[in-house]
Amino acid sequence: MVGMRDVAKKAGVSLSTVSLVANGTGYVSDAMRARVTDAMRSLDYIPNELARNLYRNRTNIIGIIVPTVRHPFFSSFVSALQRSFAARGMHAMLCSTSGAEKTEKEYIDMVQRRMMDGIVMAAHTQWQEDFWVSIGRPVVSLDRYLGLGIPSVCSNHEQGGRLIAEHLIATGARHVVSVGGPRSQFEDLPAGIENRTTFPSVRYHMMLERMMGEQGIPCDYVEAGEVSSLGDHAQAAHEVFERFPDVDAVVGSDLVAAYCVQEARHRGLRVPEDLQVIAYDGTFMADAAGLRLTCVRQDMDGLAERVVIRMMQLIEETPVDDELDVVPVRFVPGDTTR
Template sequence: MVGMRDVAKTAGVSLSTVSLVVNNTGYVSDDMRAKVEAAMRQLNYIPNELARNLYRNRTNTIGVIMPTIAHPFFATLTAHLQREFAARDLKTLLCSIADADKGEGEYVDMLQRHMMDGIVMAAHTEHPGGYWTSIHRPIVAFDRTLGEGVPAVRSDHEQGGRLIARQLIDSGARHVVLVGGPRSQFAEATTFPTIRYHLTVERMLADAGIACDYVEAGIVADICAHEATARAIFERYSDVDAIVGSDLVASVALQEALRRGISVPRDLQIIAYDGTFMAETAGMRLTAVRQDFPAVAAALASRMDSQIAADNGTTSAAAAEGGNAVAANGGQSTSEDIISVTLIPGETTR
């Protein structure tokens, strides 16, 4: 097997020079670098990635913890996030908690043992904030608050709520049904920012004198419960004339309305929240609040760059782009990137 010593001998340089070129560390003149790279090509030398990672104390692997990839939102986000990390020469190690029947503990253990460089946490956790800050390794939260010092990225859910409420008010809605997760998540100390769109819609509709009911559809990983809830709305609320829920809920509600002969959008408006591929494939093009998946993924990756750079005591152009990112779980105030959302008109609103 060809090794660095063989490359050094062929190039006529020292072993340390070859090491600097292979690991891209330290200064090497252009002439020396060209000799080493030519020798590597001549000998078909392939650097030992494991050895390089040990040398740099890096694995180039990011753990991504999702509640489930069966849900269209998390499947879409995972695809964009994996693409974003790949552009940074980082591999993605996926943990879909519901699908693998495992919690985040195994991944946190791997992070602490330096088997990965960082974790994007996008699943529900029952650990208190102190648990995450005590890990002292790169962690970035998505759409949840993990505690002081853990940076987070989320969509502007208040903006999403305002867009939905304004559409319903302007179109003359009379009785709106919102579908979401357990109402217990709406507690004052909640770690779920997504509730803000529901609360914003409820407040604006109440101010406009429009009836609004909230229906719980269970946890996000319970796909069957979401589908059953969407169908049950029609039995429970005979006068409903607008339904708001995830792409999944909105799609099932649309199909149930058409099955019952209800005219959409004349007699029933439907608004989806997420804007995944399902908004285009439900039978009619759903009006949807679209979360900006590319921008969310880019923000998560940029935050991760900053966290890793801080963890290694280095700086980089990618880390600098992190804006006001904090040191990895260093006890500073939590910083948050808020990504704008857009209302995409479809065929299911007036």
């Protein structure tokens, strides 16, 4: 097996120079670097990644914690996040917390033992907000408030709710039903704390309800259960029509919206003439419902890039703004609205 000494002999340089080139540290002239890299190439030298990471006190591995990868939003986000980390030479280790009680704690233990460089937290967590700062390792959250000192990235959900409301008001909606997670998530923080929720995504529902209320348009809410309970989404779509037979506009995730289109067809309702449907996420699912769903599209690549930037800043110990980093959304007309 070819080692660094072989490279040094081939290039006619010292072992320490080969080490500097291999580890990307210290100063080496361009000419000297070219000699070393040419020698590596000609000898098919493969750097010892473990040794290099020990030298740099890095693993180049990031843990990504999500509730499930079956949901279109999380599968799309994880795909974008992996691409963004890979572009920086980092590797992602995925953890889905659905149906597994210990996985979150195992990942936290791994990052504390420096078996990975940081954690991207995109799932509901059992830990209190002071816990995440106390572990003393890089943590960035997506669509979650983990407490002061933890950088967080999310879409501009208030903008999303406003875009939906403006369209429904303009097209004469008379009774809107919004479908989302447990209503308890709307205010899961004590009184006196701004926004009072650790789930920024609920703000699009809240904005929609407020703007509909200002226009005197009924806006009801149906719970679809936890995001990982995919079977509950179909049941929630059924419940919308059972509880509110006069509904003429439904808003929910791509998955909920797709089920609502199916349910409407089974009941002989025309989409969008009798019922408007607006999806929130804008993933691949928005094009797979039989009709092209009108949607509010979250910028997966933009979210991923912002998360990765924050993570690399933490790892490299450069100053990080822990204010909420908000990514714009956009309204994409489809075949399910007027």
